[in-house]
Amino acid sequence: MPLQLNSRSVLALWLFPMQAPLMPISTEEEQWAGRLSARRSRQFRQSRGYVRDALADLWQVSALEIPLQAPPGKPPELANGWGYISFSHCQDALLVGWSPQRVGVDLERSDRPIAAELLARRYFCADDQAALCHLRGAALRDAVLEQWLSKEAAIKWQRGSLAADLIHWRCGVDSAFAVHEVLGHQVDVHRIHHNIWSMAVVSDLSAMSNSPMLCLV
Structure with a gap:
């Protein structure tokens, strides 16, 4: 049975090196991992184990x-009463977030090369594109x-999809919240930088009384 970790302000984060x-995973997870390519199988085992x-x-x-319950390609779920889980990995690290309330996390290396102008023009809503229009070079890349x-x-907080929802989320360059312009969701956004990694943590508004604390493993 789960412990009574019921405070709405709890949000636990862990950062693991890939x-x-x-670590041990379930028999079902071993079966899922066995159907994946070698690279994806290791990522899958690493994320579920940690x-x-x-x-x-x-x-x-x-x-x-x-x-x-976290099969490949599906949002991870915990049984009722055990809270909510989200995780993300890049080439050399895994970020795990847990909360009694719904949570979403994402992780990238801060130096990841991206086609910033193209990404913003293709996938960002009009307001977010407008907020970037005065930026150039490294400043634009960092903001995107x-x-x-x-x-x-x-x-991930929404349990939506990139294809259907990416263009509808508005979050601005330095905003502490994000809004889904179609569904009306409004959530807190916490941005964290550590060493060579950049992270975002999204939770229900007012679910956290303080910024989330990151545990380095």
Whole structure:
């Protein structure tokens, strides 16, 4: 049974190196991993194993007791009463977020090369494009990456899809919240920078009384 971690202000974050040793996963997860390519299989094992490891420490149970349902390509879910989970990985790190309230996280290397102007023109709403129009070069790249992280985290919070929802999320360059212009969702956005990584954490408005704390593993 889950512990009574019921405070709406709780939001736990963990950052794991992707080169860390693999941790135990469930028999079903092993079967799913076996159907993936070698690279995707390792990513899958890494993410599910360390999600289980982090939550086992949080709940003080064994990793394989965590009621995680996270098949490839589907939003991860926990059983009722165990809170909400979100995770994201880039080439060398894994970010895991947990909260009693719905949460979405996204992670990228801060130096990831992107076609900033093209991405913004193709995928950002008109207001967010307008907020970027005075920026050039590295400043534009950094701002587009920040917005992209926030939008992806918001879509994970929503349990939506990039194809259907990316252009509808408005979050601005430095905004502390994001709005879905069609569905009316409004959420908190926390942006975090650590070492070579940039992160965004999205939660229900007022779900967090303080900025989330990042645990480095």
